[in-house]
Amino acid sequence: xxxxxxxxxxxxCVACVRRVERAVNKLDGVIEANVNFATETLMVKFDDNxxxxxxxxxxxxxxxxxxxxEKRVTLKIGRMTCAACVRDVERVVGKLYGVSSSEVNFTxxxxxxxxxxxxxxxxxxxxxxxxxxxxxxEEETLDEGIDRKREERKKLKKRLIVSTIFTIPLLIIxxxxxxxxxxxxxxxxxxxxxxxxxxxxxxxxIVIIEGFxxxxxxxxxxxxxxPNMDSLIxxxxxxxxxxxLFAIYQIIQGDMSYIMDMYFESxxxxxxxxxxxxxxxxxxxxxxxxxxxxxxxxxPKTATILKDGKKTQINxxxxxxxxxxxxxxxxxxxxxxxxxxxxxxxDESMITGESIPVEKTVGSKVFGATINKNGxxxxxxxxxxxxxxxxxxxxxxxxxxxxxxxxxxxxxxISSHFVPIVMMLAIIASALWFIYGKGAVFSLTIFISVLVxxxxxxxxxxxxxxxxxxxxxxxxxxxxxxxxxxxEASHKLNTVVFDKTGTITKGKPRVTDIIAEEVDExxxxxxxxxxxxxxxxxxGDAIVKEAEKRNLDLKKVDNFEAIPGCGIRASIxxxxxxxxxxxxxxxxxxxxxxxKREANNISMKGKTPMFVVIDNVCVGxxxxxxxxxxxxxRAVTTLKNMGIKVVMLTGDNKNTAEAxxxxxGIDNVIYEVMPGDKALEVKKLxxxxxxxxxxxxxxxxxxxxxxxxxxIxxxxxTDVAIESADIVxxxxxxxxxxxxxxxxxxxxxxxxxxxxxxxxYNILGIPVAMGVLYIFGGxxxxxxxxxxxMSFSSVSVVLNALRLRKFKPKY
Numbered sequence: 001x002x003x004x005x006x007x008x009x010x011x012x013c014v015a016c017v018r019r020v021e022r023a024v025n026k027l028d029g030v031i032e033a034n035v036n037f038a039t040e041t042l043m044v045k046f047d048d049n050x051x052x053x054x055x056x057x058x059x060x061x062x063x064x065x066x067x068x069x070e071k072r073v074t075l076k077i078g079r080m081t082c083a084a085c086v087r088d089v090e091r092v093v094g095k096l097y098g099v100s101s102s103e104v105n106f107t108x109x110x111x112x113x114x115x116x117x118x119x120x121x122x123x124x125x126x127x128x129x130x131x132x133x134x135x136x137x138e139e140e141t142l143d144e145g146i147d148r149k150r151e152e153r154k155k156l157k158k159r160l161i162v163s164t165i166f167t168i169p170l171l172i173i174x175x176x177x178x179x180x181x182x183x184x185x186x187x188x189x190x191x192x193x194x195x196x197x198x199x200x201x202x203x204x205x206i207v208i209i210e211g212f213x214x215x216x217x218x219x220x221x222x223x224x225x226x227p228n229m230d231s232l233i234x235x236x237x238x239x240x241x242x243x244x245l246f247a248i249y250q251i252i253q254g255d256m257s258y259i260m261d262m263y264f265e266s267x268x269x270x271x272x273x274x275x276x277x278x279x280x281x282x283x284x285x286x287x288x289x290x291x292x293x294x295x296x297x298x299x300p301k302t303a304t305i306l307k308d309g310k311k312t313q314i315n316x317x318x319x320x321x322x323x324x325x326x327x328x329x330x331x332x333x334x335x336x337x338x339x340x341x342x343x344x345x346x347d348e349s350m351i352t353g354e355s356i357p358v359e360k361t362v363g364s365k366v367f368g369a370t371i372n373k374n375g376x377x378x379x380x381x382x383x384x385x386x387x388x389x390x391x392x393x394x395x396x397x398x399x400x401x402x403x404x405x406x407x408x409x410x411x412x413x414i415s416s417h418f419v420p421i422v423m424m425l426a427i428i429a430s431a432l433w434f435i436y437g438k439g440a441v442f443s444l445t446i447f448i449s450v451l452v453x454x455x456x457x458x459x460x461x462x463x464x465x466x467x468x469x470x471x472x473x474x475x476x477x478x479x480x481x482x483x484x485x486x487x488e489a490s491h492k493l494n495t496v497v498f499d500k501t502g503t504i505t506k507g508k509p510r511v512t513d514i515i516a517e518e519v520d521e522x523x524x525x526x527x528x529x530x531x532x533x534x535x536x537x538x539x540g541d542a543i544v545k546e547a548e549k550r551n552l553d554l555k556k557v558d559n560f561e562a563i564p565g566c567g568i569r570a571s572i573x574x575x576x577x578x579x580x581x582x583x584x585x586x587x588x589x590x591x592x593x594x595x596k597r598e599a600n601n602i603s604m605k606g607k608t609p610m611f612v613v614i615d616n617v618c619v620g621x622x623x624x625x626x627x628x629x630x631x632x633x634r635a636v637t638t639l640k641n642m643g644i645k646v647v648m649l650t651g652d653n654k655n656t657a658e659a660x661x662x663x664x665g666i667d668n669v670i671y672e673v674m675p676g677d678k679a680l681e682v683k684k685l686x687x688x689x690x691x692x693x694x695x696x697x698x699x700x701x702x703x704x705x706x707x708x709x710x711x712i713x714x715x716x717x718t719d720v721a722i723e724s725a726d727i728v729x730x731x732x733x734x735x736x737x738x739x740x741x742x743x744x745x746x747x748x749x750x751x752x753x754x755x756x757x758x759x760x761y762n763i764l765g766i767p768v769a770m771g772v773l774y775i776f777g778g779x780x781x782x783x784x785x786x787x788x789x790m791s792f793s794s795v796s797v798v799l800n801a802l803r804l805r806k807f808k809p810k811y
Contacts, residue, residue, distance in 0.1 A: 001031060002097075004052060004119075005043050008035065009065040016064070023062040024055055042066075053100075068116045070100065075111045075126070077104065078135035081217060082229030083460025084419045085134070088221075092132045096120050107464035109137075133220055149282070156279040162210045163272040167265075170203040174265035189259050197248045197262060204264035208241060211271040227419040233274055235423070236451035236783065240267035243444055261441045263448075270452050270787040277791020281461075281798055298350050298369035299390060303334035306378070316385055323381040327372045335368040335381050336388045342377035346370050351389055351478070351730055396482055396728070397475045407463060407488055407751060414459060414759075422766065426450035429770040445783060449769035453786035454762060458793040462754035465801035470747035473807050478715075478730035479740045486726040490710050490744030492691045496639055496737065497682060497704075499696035500650035500657070503714055504664055504734070505626035507538050507697070511546035512607055513623035515598050522552060524620045528612050530555040531570040531577045535562055539608060540579075542624045565651050565674040567610065578613035582653055583672060585611050585618070592618050606659030608652055626660075633664045635734035638811050640665070642741070645690070649673055649681055649704070678704035695737055712737060739809040746807050754797045761793045 017035045024033035029050030056066045086104045094102040098119025103112045126136045189196040218234030240263040247258035306324040316334045345357035348370045368388035430447035467484045516524040529547030532540035558571040567580015599609040607625040647668040657671035694708035705711030713725030729736040774780045
């Protein structure tokens with residue numbers, strides 16, 4: 001029996017308590033369920049074989065929420081050699097009580113675990129992994145990881161060199177007669193058969209010792225019931241070696257029929273070729289994380305700060321918030337901050353992808369890892385190294401590279417059963433040929449060939465390598481993709497919804513028209529600007545700036561209130577001032593008269609009219625217009641050419657919305673949408689079967705970004721919008737939306753190619769190794785050819801994934 005105490009959200013009364021208890025108690029396997037309303041907790045006792053997720057789902061269906069103390073950790077795992085190891089680690093960790101998700105990325109050698117910290121500890125997870133035969137590596141920096149991989153590659157290279165040195169003469173001795181080579185008398189198979197046998201045994205044994213890790217890992221995995229690729233190699237190569245020992249015994253006994261069938265050369269060559277494949281694979285895999293290496297290499301190692309009025313050079317990780325940093329021409333900025341002295345231009349291409357340097361003056365924000373082009377500046381540090389924009393980008397890319405795609409599940413499922421199935425097929429095929437009368441040597445050839453040609457590694461590498469390269473390439477292009485799921489979902493998009501202000505337009509509107517009635521123009525602007533001073537809306541900011549431009553002294557405001565999606569209300573000098581759109585005026589029952597026609601004319605030109613009301617009398621209109629971004633029209637045209645439906649979502653009135661939409665070529669406009677209803681509009685499109693991306697930049701876009709199939713935030717937007725989004729565009733350029741979609745399509749295409757070749761290789765290779773071609777008069781597969789094919793199948797998958805590095809968006 002298990003006991004679990006969990007917190008429940010959403011209960012408001014005793015009736016809720018009874019409802020939760022009833023929902024849980026009626027489940028099969030639940031012994032007792034008691035809710036404490038005061039502490040909002042549920043104590044539940046249930047059978048060991050009942051999954052707690054069933055209880056959680058029952059509570060969710062009852063309308064309440066189970067709050068688990070969930071934690072997420074990423075562990076670095078060593079000793080994994082193939083996709084079967086991946087499934088083994090996921091399986092043993094996933095079985096732990098309290099673990100809700102366990103995902104291994106073979107390429108990055110990382111395990112992402114989500115677990116309830118009340119039920120299981122990280123130390124228990126680590127012990128479980130180690131008990132399964134794997135190693136939990138200490139947390140390491142990217143540089144440390146690169147150094148470790150370099151050392152592993154050096155060891156593989158040494159093993160390959162030694163194995164090759166001893167395998168080549170072994171092949172010459174064992175098979176030289178096939179090409180007419182004459183051996184010295186001392187090792188001639190006719191004159192000195194025992195010497196001929198012993199020299200092959202010595203050479204093969206040296207190669208076996210050099211590749212002993214295949215045997216130690218492979219046999220251990222067989223004994224614990226989870227065989228992997230090393231197990232196949234160990235059995236295949238080991239069987240050939242043991243048969244060779246048997247052949248030597250027979251030769252010593254005087255049976256010379258074994259002299260040309262000792263199989264030592266197959267045993268050694270299999271190990272050498274597999275080592276060659278692993279070495280080439282390690283070189284190729286090293287190239288997949290180059291984007292991360294480039295990003296980390298951008299940050300300088302030191303920073304110059306002012307301390308007691310003097311310049312002092314310190315390590316970059318010692319820079320603290322509020323330090324005054326000094327940066328000269330050509331130098332990199334160490335951390336993010338705000339300029340307090342100086343004028344310069346800064347190359348921000350490493351963050352935004354924009355090649356043109358950006359001018360910076362006092363008050364401008366600057367970012368770590370960017371390059372100061374000319375002037376000397378002083379700036380106040382606002383973030384430490386760990387919290388800089390470049391660090392956040394690196395973190396996002398690393399998380400994305402460690403994630404899995406839904407498409408990978410098929411490969412994972414097959415990989416988990418792959419090795420046992422191959423071992424069964426090898427045994428069945430060799431047994432059938434032996435029964436058919438082909439003899440022990442022929443049957444052994446079949447057995448070894450099947451084992452060494454099968455390749456679960458290609459399946460395991462197909463998806464993660466492409467994700468690594470794809471997300472890295474996205475980062476290089478200023479497109480941050482947060483997970484593999486998002487990368488996969490993006491290629492299916494058929495509808496893109498754009499917010500207007502700050503997304504299609506620059507979000508920096510200006511006052512274009514002032515139409516005054518009852519009061520003069522400046523007084524109208526003065527009351528409107530005074531009221532808007534407390535607002536954070538870009539339209540309000542435009543009105544305030546216009547008043548400042550005219551040197552108007554703003555009045556004191558009392559009782560300010562912002563009504564989202566409508567306007568504002570304020571008290572100024574005892575007068576009630578309303579400023580907002582037509583819907584706001586309608587709700588307040590304000591008579592607009594002829595001025596309504598003026599407002600319609602203004603909105604037909606793509607401008608936003610705002611009515612100004614003083615003490616329930618409309619005294620005029622202030623019109624504000626935003627400027628379109630340079631590439632908005634081009635982005636919309638490209639999306640439509642790609643067969644994607646484009647929709648604009650805005651709170652503006654119909655006339656203004658349609659005027660802006662017409663300028664950029666958008667045919668589908670949803671206007672007068674309240675901020676809280678944007679998510680609802682996205683859901684309506686999804687209800688029609690559309691796969692929707694929402695592109696926005698503001699706080700009011702966050703719910704819509706979260707509910708969309710893919711949420712895309714403009715990087716210059718708010719932190720809330722960026723946090724809610726699946727993809728972050730580092731520039732305010734809508735062409736990056738196309739980059740994200742095209743990159744997704746290219747990555748999925750690459751993954752499908754990888755999976756096709758990985759599956760195809762095994763589907764074709766294994767039957768050939770089993771002797772299917774031989775049945776119809778074709779050749780019998782030599783185990784050494786099988787080993788060569790196995791090695792290069794993994795390498796080919798990684799090399800194919802690396803082609804994504806050549807990706808270039810097409811607009």
